[in-house]
Amino acid sequence: MPDLLSVHGATAGPALCCFRLILGTALVWKIVADHVYGMARFFDERPKSLVRWRYERDEMAVKLLLSPAAYKVFYVARAVAALCLCAGVLTPLAAAVVAAWCVFEFTFDRKFNTVFLGVMCLPFVFARGADAYLSLQSLLDAGSPAGFLDPPRAHGGESLSWPQFAAVVLVFQLYWSSAWFKAASRQFTSGDTLHKVFAQLAALRDELPAGRREYYFPDWFTRRFATGEPSLVARRWRLPSLTTIAVEAALPVLLIVPATWYAGALLGLLTHAAFTAMLPKRLVPFSLASVGTYVLFLPPSTFVNLIGGWT
Numbered sequence: 001m002p003d004l005l006s007v008h009g010a011t012a013g014p015a016l017c018c019f020r021l022i023l024g025t026a027l028v029w030k031i032v033a034d035h036v037y038g039m040a041r042f043f044d045e046r047p048k049s050l051v052r053w054r055y056e057r058d059e060m061a062v063k064l065l066l067s068p069a070a071y072k073v074f075y076v077a078r079a080v081a082a083l084c085l086c087a088g089v090l091t092p093l094a095a096a097v098v099a100a101w102c103v104f105e106f107t108f109d110r111k112f113n114t115v116f117l118g119v120m121c122l123p124f125v126f127a128r129g130a131d132a133y134l135s136l137q138s139l140l141d142a143g144s145p146a147g148f149l150d151p152p153r154a155h156g157g158e159s160l161s162w163p164q165f166a167a168v169v170l171v172f173q174l175y176w177s178s179a180w181f182k183a184a185s186r187q188f189t190s191g192d193t194l195h196k197v198f199a200q201l202a203a204l205r206d207e208l209p210a211g212r213r214e215y216y217f218p219d220w221f222t223r224r225f226a227t228g229e230p231s232l233v234a235r236r237w238r239l240p241s242l243t244t245i246a247v248e249a250a251l252p253v254l255l256i257v258p259a260t261w262y263a264g265a266l267l268g269l270l271t272h273a274a275f276t277a278m279l280p281k282r283l284v285p286f287s288l289a290s291v292g293t294y295v296l297f298l299p300p301s302t303f304v305n306l307i308g309g310w311t
Contacts, residue, residue, distance in 0.1 A: 008159040010128050014151035015295045015303045016164045017088070017133035022292030023120055024086030027098060030117065030285035031079050042108070043071040055108040064107050074101065085124070088135025095124035113286035119170055120289060123163035151304045164296055171293045172252045179248035182241070189245070191237030197278065198226040199233075214279050247271050255297040265294045 012020075042051040045068055055065070066074065078101035084094035102118025124130050131137055133151055142148035160168075182188045201215040202222050217226075225236060247267060254264025272287035295303060 007162050007165045010126055010161050010163055012124075012127040012130040012132065012161055013164060013300045013303070014133045014307070015298055015300065016123070016127060016161065016167070017130055017135070018151075018295050018303075018307075019167070019292050020088060020091065020124060020130050021086060021134045022295075023117070023124075023289050024082055026285040026289040026292070027082040027117060028079075028086060029288065030114075031082055033281060033285075035079075040072065040075060043068050051108055062107050064104050066104075074104070077101075085121070088131030088137065091130045092125050092127075095121040099125070111282070113283065116174060116286060117289055120167065120293070123167045127161060127163040149307065151307050153304060160300070167293065167296050168256070171255075171290075171296070174290070175248045175252050179245050182245045182248070188241055189238070191234040191239075191241050194237040194241055195225070195230065195234045198222075201278075202226040214281050216280075244271070255294055258299060258302060261294075261297060261302075264297075265291075268294060 081094040081097035099118045099121040102114050205215040254260040276283045276287045
């Protein structure tokens with residue numbers, strides 16, 4: 001843990017470069033999924049989309065309304081930027097464009113997962129050398145797949161760059177704020193929130209086309225945890241709800257201590273797998289990016305030895 005408190009410079013280490021690739025992959029996944037579900041037409045005027053109609057009439061929204069042509073230019077630019085982030089090409093500019101898009105998207109589609117993806121782009125706006133590892137250039141320079149995956153050995157001792165340290169702080173905020181708001185909600189701690197989520201998903205399952213469904217649970221699960229007697233079902237969700245709060249509060253602490261990092265990473269992976277099972281189409285990018293941040297908690301030498309041992 002003391003090693004992680006040693007912060008120096010803005011040069012990205014191998015772990016931050018690895019997270020760049022994971023974050024870029026998550027963003028590309030989200031962009032492709034959004035396009036399949038019609039986001040390219042969200043700001044069309046003829047015919048006017050439901051999203052734009054609601055956006056224009058939402059008195060609480062911060063209006064950053066674009067013309068349909070400007071929207072489509074921004075729409076294409078953010079897709080190109082996400083691919084550049086994956087490849088480590090013009091990384092600071094690409095990260096800034098994607099972050100700006102996520103802020104804009106939040107004004108008309110308020111999903112906090114989008115905000116998280118945008119905020120995690122910000123360290124790459126300021127980091128130097130985020131393309132030194134797992135990038136298009138390093139792939140061209142590598143003599144073999146093992147050489148591409150093998151991280152550079154000498155890189156600033158045990159000091160983290162401040163952009164990586166900032167990303168770690170953001171992950172702490174993500175988990176602890178989520179745990180705090182859940183713990184303060186009597187509806188969540190009683191199990192009622194999770195019950196209502198599954199009850200709504202089960203109710204909508206048969207009304208949606210096969211390609212739009214996000215509910216794949218068997219009938220016995222639906223009877224016991226979604227459509228049964230409300231007070232009884234809510235009680236069944238109480239323990240999972242309290243467990244979720246405890247796990248979210250403990251995860252950053254487990255990850256930042258090298259001795260417990262493996263336990264924290266495994267616990268986080270299982271937790272996000274459970275979240276994603278609830279809403280797979282919506283949560284895959286968020287879960288992928290969240291689990292990807294775990295490499296940022298490792299001391300630089302530990303990350304190098306871990307990846308080097310696999311290659």
